[in-house]
Amino acid sequence: MVKSAILQEHILEFLADGKPYSVQDIKLFLSEVNVGEYSEGQFAGSMNTLQRNGTIRKTERGVYALRQDGDDKILKSCFVVSPIGSEKSDIRKNADQLFKHIILPVCESCGFKAERVDHMNDSDSITDKILESLENADLVIADISGHNPNVFYEMGFRKRANKPIIHLRRQGEALPFDVSTIRTLEYDLTDLDSVELTKDRLEKTINSFSFSLSDEVIDFTNDLLHENATSSIIPILFQILDAVSDLQSEIKSNNSNTLETVINTLQNAQPKMSTQDVLMAQLLPSMLENPKMLNQLIELGEKYPNQQGNKNLRR
Numbered sequence: 001m002v003k004s005a006i007l008q009e010h011i012l013e014f015l016a017d018g019k020p021y022s023v024q025d026i027k028l029f030l031s032e033v034n035v036g037e038y039s040e041g042q043f044a045g046s047m048n049t050l051q052r053n054g055t056i057r058k059t060e061r062g063v064y065a066l067r068q069d070g071d072d073k074i075l076k077s078c079f080v081v082s083p084i085g086s087e088k089s090d091i092r093k094n095a096d097q098l099f100k101h102i103i104l105p106v107c108e109s110c111g112f113k114a115e116r117v118d119h120m121n122d123s124d125s126i127t128d129k130i131l132e133s134l135e136n137a138d139l140v141i142a143d144i145s146g147h148n149p150n151v152f153y154e155m156g157f158r159k160r161a162n163k164p165i166i167h168l169r170r171q172g173e174a175l176p177f178d179v180s181t182i183r184t185l186e187y188d189l190t191d192l193d194s195v196e197l198t199k200d201r202l203e204k205t206i207n208s209f210s211f212s213l214s215d216e217v218i219d220f221t222n223d224l225l226h227e228n229a230t231s232s233i234i235p236i237l238f239q240i241l242d243a244v245s246d247l248q249s250e251i252k253s254n255n256s257n258t259l260e261t262v263i264n265t266l267q268n269a270q271p272k273m274s275t276q277d278v279l280m281a282q283l284l285p286s287m288l289e290n291p292k293m294l295n296q297l298i299e300l301g302e303k304y305p306n307q308q309g310n311k312n313l314r315r
Helices: 002-018 022-034 039-053 089-110 125-136 149-161 192-208 222-269 275-289 291-303 306-313
Strands: 056-060 065-066 076-081 110-117 140-144 165-170 184-187
Touching: 002 039, 002 056, 002 065, 022 039, 039 056, 039 149, 076 089, 076 125, 076 149, 076 222, 076 306, 089 110, 089 192, 125 149, 140 149, 140 184, 149 165, 165 192, 184 192
Parallel strands: 076 110, 076 140, 140 165, 165 184
Antiparallel strands: 056 065
């Protein structure tokens, strides 16, 4: 039995009573049952597998329990970044309408729980909660309307996490130079047809992402990510090799065509010979070997001069 299967078996044994336990509790049990040495990547992979297949669930950060019948469906997390403004302000009204009429229904249809920082009930500071959500959320949707500096900061922080992020903006607003090349979905809350179009585009964009590695179980998945990165690099290397092979074939073909062109050019550069000159070139070696034949040819030429020569004599 491979190490990951052994780990999963003992993790399920420990969580069998249905109570929630921390990662530290689970690791302590694994050391007591003497499963042997294992890497953090192997433990992370085992926990990820059990969570993805619905065997265990995350009750809170770093705490897990065996999934029971009737437990809520596992939803991926979507953190919404946008200018919020003060209550009853135009900025808050725009943020609330965007969340309610576009982001929330699309996320629900795609299996995501969408949250904005002011919707969260948490004892931690707002800054810590924002950074944690930017780091760990499966998806981030950022509204860059109004060029809010906090939003741009949070976009940069999310970029560092190298996880999916989608940008939105009000229709007609210009994009700053630094983000002008990034795909941004436009919305117009005053036009129902535009709202439906934005929802459709947002849903297709979300479904275009791969979230196979986005189910955050623990904070130390470097080994697991490295293994997945290695397996994904191999096909790319084969593609590079194929491209190099095609390039070599093309170079050989080009070299052959180039050589043929040079030969044809050199041949065309040679002075063209008349029929008489060609005949003379063919007969000359034989005549040089047989002087008697050469003398006979000269006598024949004197006896029957060519017509062009006679014409020249008459002039």
